[in-house]
């Protein structure tokens with residue numbers, strides 16, 4: 184394809200009023216970090232065999248998986264070879280933090296993703312020192328491939344409802360894993376079906392007939408040589424889904440499957456040889472892995488949203504449609520203010536999520552360091568914030584990615600635009616790692632508790648301290664940035680207080696606290712106004728907003744260029760840097776296997792006899 188860049192995009196880039204490279208450096212965390220990231224991308228993406236000859240969407244379900252495993256191996260080795268031994272862990276983390284390198288290789292996701300995103304963090308967070316040493320040595324070299332199996336066919340959110348049992352047998356010093364019912368089958372874990380051979384299984388521990396709660400066990404379920412399922416293991420794949428079709432999500436059942444005692448991960452709770460159970464000193468200690476994964480999700484949402492808006496903004500600069508003024512020619516669709524409204528919020532939200540992820544990472548690192556010293560004070564706050572931000576960023580990203588897709592009209596519906604696949608990836612995050620409504624309700628619980636503490640004169644943690652500020656019943660609204668922030672705090676306070684009042688009312692009317700909570704739960708997530716904001720304020724805010732859209736308009740392409748996604752990472756006919764949208768759409772269409780022959784056999788088999796009345 185010719186290297187000529189679309190004229191409209193060239194003009195947009197000339198109009199840009201700021202230094203794009205400077206913004207890229209800022210996002211990466213400095214010019215050196217940008218260089219490191221680009222160097223890594225250059226190295227890895229020049230590896231042979233990483234890309235598809237036939238677009239993934241034309242492969243069968245089975246072929247997609249097999250192709251993804253092939254690429255996962257090449258990609259893993261390329262990443263290892265590209266590692267700079269002189270780089271510190273931090274520099275290495277920075278180089279991959281903002282990069283979506285894997286997205287250049289997998290339009291969907293890697294069948295190894297669970298090994299890195301869940302199996303290793305679970306070992307690091309839940310294994311004792313000896314176990315960590317042994318398992319990390321094997322897992323970090325990928326001598327074994329692991330996953331994380333918590334959800335069952337019958338239960339996801341309610342962990343205490345999990346039915347898989349691990350019964351300790353002191354005679355043999357083994358645990359016996361068993362799935363007593365169909366609903367006890369593990370269901371969903373990525374990589375589980377045909378890729379992994381080990382997993383961390385969450386199961387209900389019983390010793391001498393007594394429940395000892397849900398505990399983590401590391402379980403081998405396939406032979407390391409033959410990859411055959413071990414005796415007492417029943418497993419398979421759960422089938423086709425909206426997205427994640429190359430992730431190999433599986434089901435797993437146990438039939439009295441025995442594992443040695445040292446396979447329970449014993450950083451927190453422990454089982455001694457004689458069957459003595461030692462409870463975890465603090466149940467909150469198990470939060471660590473969960474919080475870490477949620478921090479990673481917030482950052483991932485910022486990157487995926489940036490990817491979707493880059494595609495949509497570049498396309499909107501190239502696409503011309505309809506008329507704004509009679510006889511003035513068709514404008515770029517980016518000139519429609521409604522289009523700007525759809526897309527610029529996405530650009531802004533991506534930046535907001537990036538900064539939030541950085542802030543949350545620092546908070547996570549501080550709390551983890553405190554934990555090592557035995558200080559758990561800030562853990563509940565970190566947990567509440569991570570819950571809330573995971574839910575808010577995944578919900579907003581799903582909405583904004585879908586909006587980016589529809590903003591590209593019909594072409595956004597093409598898989599070759601990559602927008603449907605990005606939506607499939609981000610919307611899944613609304614469900615996994617804590618279902619969003621449930622996380623919102625957990626956040627509400629922390630807020631209600633904090634408000635009760637504030638009302639009884641206790642000091643609140645910094646992120647909730649606005650609940651103890653003196654508030655007038657109707658805050659005087661002002662349209663400055665500070666005023667808007669104050670207004671939002673007032674509204675947030677009002678929402679929590681109103682939900683709390685409603686719960687108290689239900690309790691007074693005779694409901695138990697749980698039912699009162701359930702009855703108030705819509706309010707706990709609903710919006711309401713508690714300020715003196717007037718119609719005039721709203722009109723002024725609307726004017727300011729429209730003025731801001733106008734200011735962003737000449738910089739829109741610059742802003743998405745600054746995300747610095749190379750074409751391979753965007754993987755989209757609509758979003759490439761050169762804006763040659765129509766050529767790419769046609770080139771990709773011609774790759775459809777249906778275009779390999781002018782007449783399809785179904786014509787002779789069915790259509791012709793049908794049309795000629797012979798069928």
Ligand SMILES: Cc1cc2nc3c(=O)[nH]c(=O)nc-3n(C[C@H](O)[C@H](O)[C@H](O)COP(=O)(O)OP(=O)(O)OC[C@H]3O[C@@H](n4cnc5c(N)ncnc54)[C@H](O)[C@@H]3O)c2cc1C
Nearest residue numbers: 331332333334338339340371372373611614615616618620
């Ligand atoms: C793509 C993908 C990958 C996954 N990967 C893994 C994996 O690797 N390992 C693994 O173990 N699991 C995995 N999961 C499973 C995931 O963690 C669960 O789907 C998730 O925890 C939600 O549980 P559930 O499906 O049982 O939904 P449910 O909990 O049944 O939720 C259904 C509805 O009930 C509502 N609800 C439930 N409880 C409450 C409540 N207390 N109050 C109010 N409303 C409530 C929810 O809001 C929701 O609307 C994956 C899921 C997906 C989609």
